[in-house]
Amino acid sequence: MSNFRKYSFLHSDNRAAKIFLLLALSYLLTGLLFGILGGLQYIFPAFLKDSLSFQKTRPLHVYLVITWIFTAAQAGIYYYLPKIAKRSIYWQNGIWLHFALQAINSLIIIAGFFSGSFGGREYLEFPPVLGGLILLSWVPFVINFFATLKPNFKTAPVYIWMWSTGILFFFITVSESYLWLFDFFRNNIVRDITVQWKALGSMVGSWNMLVYGTGIYLMEQLSGNEKASRSRLSFFFYFLGLTNLMFNWGHHTYIVPAAPWVKTVAYVISMTELLLYGYIILQWKKTVSDARKNYHILTYRLLSIADIWIFLNLTLAIAISIPALNLYTHGTHITVAHAMGTTIGINTMLLMASVTYILKKESAFAFKLNRKWLSRGIYITNVSLLIFWSSLLASGIVKIFGKINNETFFYIMQKSQPFFKLFAYSGICVFIGLGILIAITFKIALRKKQFDAIISQQHVTAGPAQIINLKE
Amino acid sequence: MKVIIFLILFTGYIAYSIVVYTRGTDSTIIYENKEKEQINKGKLLFQQYNCTSCHQLYGLGGYLGPELTTAISDVQRGELYVRAFLKNGGNRMPNFHFTNEEVDALVSFLKSVDTTAITYKRH
Numbered sequence: 016m017s018n019f020r021k022y023s024f025l026h027s028d029n030r031a032a033k034i035f036l037l038l039a040l041s042y043l044l045t046g047l048l049f050g051i052l053g054g055l056q057y058i059f060p061a062f063l064k065d066s067l068s069f070q071k072t073r074p075l076h077v078y079l080v081i082t083w084i085f086t087a088a089q090a091g092i093y094y095y096l097p098k099i100a101k102r103s104i105y106w107q108n109g110i111w112l113h114f115a116l117q118a119i120n121s122l123i124i125i126a127g128f129f130s131g132s133f134g135g136r137e138y139l140e141f142p143p144v145l146g147g148l149i150l151l152s153w154v155p156f157v158i159n160f161f162a163t164l165k166p167n168f169k170t171a172p173v174y175i176w177m178w179s180t181g182i183l184f185f186f187i188t189v190s191e192s193y194l195w196l197f198d199f200f201r202n203n204i205v206r207d208i209t210v211q212w213k214a215l216g217s218m219v220g221s222w223n224m225l226v227y228g229t230g231i232y233l234m235e236q237l238s239g240n241e242k243a244s245r246s247r248l249s250f251f252f253y254f255l256g257l258t259n260l261m262f263n264w265g266h267h268t269y270i271v272p273a274a275p276w277v278k279t280v281a282y283v284i285s286m287t288e289l290l291l292y293g294y295i296i297l298q299w300k301k302t303v304s305d306a307r308k309n310y311h312i313l314t315y316r317l318l319s320i321a322d323i324w325i326f327l328n329l330t331l332a333i334a335i336s337i338p339a340l341n342l343y344t345h346g347t348h349i350t351v352a353h354a355m356g357t358t359i360g361i362n363t364m365l366l367m368a369s370v371t372y373i374l375k376k377e378s379a380f381a382f383k384l385n386r387k388w389l390s391r392g393i394y395i396t397n398v399s400l401l402i403f404w405s406s407l408l409a410s411g412i413v414k415i416f417g418k419i420n421n422e423t424f425f426y427i428m429q430k431s432q433p434f435f436k437l438f439a440y441s442g443i444c445v446f447i448g449l450g451i452l453i454a455i456t457f458k459i460a461l462r463k464k465q466f467d468a469i470i471s472q473q474h475v476t477a478g479p480a481q482i483i484n485l486k487e
Numbered sequence: 488m489k490v491i492i493f494l495i496l497f498t499g500y501i502a503y504s505i506v507v508y509t510r511g512t513d514s515t516i517i518y519e520n521k522e523k524e525q526i527n528k529g530k531l532l533f534q535q536y537n538c539t540s541c542h543q544l545y546g547l548g549g550y551l552g553p554e555l556t557t558a559i560s561d562v563q564r565g566e567l568y569v570r571a572f573l574k575n576g577g578n579r580m581p582n583f584h585f586t587n588e589e590v591d592a593l594v595s596f597l598k599s600v601d602t603t604a605i606t607y608k609r610h
């Protein structure tokens with residue numbers, strides 16, 4: 016490990032947290048690559064059809080990008096924990112154990128997908144044992160989280176509630192998604208599918224808790240106001256989000272012939288969660304002073320961009336939760352637009368806000384030198400994402416009309432081709448935008464130590480006024 | 488107060504889960520043992536070949552290929568059509584070189600899914 020000492024970003028107490036961050040970014044980068052291959056398979060039917068067909072590219076993409084989301088959230092939590100608890104991480108080697116277990120598991124899963132070994136369940140398309148291993152790799156994280164924080168839930172800020180909830184429900188929902196291993200579930204397709212939708216819907220809620228909690232923590236840090244994260248409004252929002260996590264999954268099951276009340280329960284509490292989160296960000300933006308906003312300008316901008324995506328996706332989500340519409344949108348690319356619009360536009364932007372915040376904290380000067388490129392990366396990502404998202408919506412609409420007119424699948428696919436092209440090519444641009452952010456982060460992280468030492472000598476005496484000057 | 492609200496919600500969640508597992512998803516369809524075995528075999532093949540990456544059942548799965556919930560009873564498709572694809576693959580769908588028994592099992596599975604799809608057929 017002495018090798019790390021060469022690199023200033025990695026040479027500090029929270030080295031393990033930062034290595035986790037780089038691991039998370041590696042998941043994102045590779046996940047994006049497989050997403051692009053999958054996109055190309057939409058427009059070139061024969062592309063890699065026999066060697067690496069969509070049967071493999073899709074699970075590789077989905078597994079890796081989902082893993083990016085929770086690993087980046089965990090990396091942030093590892094980094095923020097000592098600052099919140101004001102003591103060092105309880106079990107430092109636990110982080111390394113977590114890292115090792117997760118990295119090994121990922122390699123097995125990826126190798127398995129390449130060789131065609133599947134569990135064949137949506138999202139968790141790897142063999143069930145490996146799902147168990149994912150949970151096992153989380154154990155050191157859980158121990159560190161609770162033993163470092165020793166949270167007192169009566170007084171804890173809302174983000175600690177959110178992180179704890181996210182962890183608890185990740186364990187519950189991953190376990191629930193394996194209930195099909197029992198005959199009672201497996202032999203009844205309606206039960207199996209309903210439970211699977213239930214588990215996956217809440218699982219998405221569980222990592223949203225981890226990510227949104229991180230967003231709120233960052234807002235607290237940027238505004239310097241600790242009251243907001245303990246306010247009634249924040250907790251009202253948290254409980255609403257929790258209610259959604261627990262009961263809202265049913266909007267996925269309108270077409271499953273389960274009992275009708277499953278659907279009614281879902282509809283009543285649909286999607287109010289995003290509305291409030293959007294509202295909280297809006298409120299928060301009013302409270303941030305200009306000096307702080309400018310000092311953390313990229314982090315601030317990313318949080319604001321996430322807010323725009325919240326409103327775009329919220330409009331879509333409310334529309335597709337209406338049962339009469341859901342009947343048509345289900346099984347079209349509108350669902351994919353919803354899935355990727357939220358995981359890229361909201362989750363990835365919030366997590367990138369966390370990445371830029373950590374970079375700035377750790378290597379302010381190098382960060383400043385690379386700010387232009389980071390800005391460009393953010394810009395390219397979001398402009399292309401808007402096209403990407405719209406093209407998915409458009410191909411969804413083509414399919415809806417196709418279904419109404421009883422057209423064949425083949426004909427609908429043909430009519431959607433222009434939009435699939437737009438989807439695949441704008442996807443490549445999303446990759447370029449995020450690729451810039453990833454590359455710059457690695458560049459800053461792996462910079463040699465001597466360079467930083469000279470720089471920090473110049474700034475060691477800088478007071479707040481000078482620090483704010485760094486903003487340009 | 489917060490802890491109490493949490494506990495109430497959590498209890499509700501557990502109770503709701505149990506009800507969903509048992510009451511909400513009860514089935515009235517009863518199969519003979521041999522049929523059951525065949526369906527189960529088809530289901531495992533469906534998972535083993537990760538059909539879900541390209542196909543949806545009740546909206547769950549990837550979108551490159553068609554939704555299969557009602558493939559068997561669909562007037563435009565039907566059992567023979569389904570068998571043809573399973574035997575040969577398609578334009579985008581790979582040929583998995585299934586044996587006849589495997590095709591039979593997959594078809595039984597898809598048939599069993601189809602018989603539950605009352606909400607689909609109503610529309």
Ligand code: HEM
Pocket residue numbers: 047050051052053054055073076077080081350351354355358359363438439442443445446540548549550551
């Ligand atoms: C941060 C970046 C991304 C995230 C978090 C992400 C996330 C996801 C998720 C969650 C799904 C599953 C959707 C569902 O069926 O419910 C998905 C599917 C997919 N994504 Fe992405 N994605 C990202 C970027 C991309 C890019 C750049 C491309 C390039 C074209 C891409 C191509 C695809 C394709 C082809 C599918 C499969 C759609 C289908 O089922 O037919 N993704 N992605």
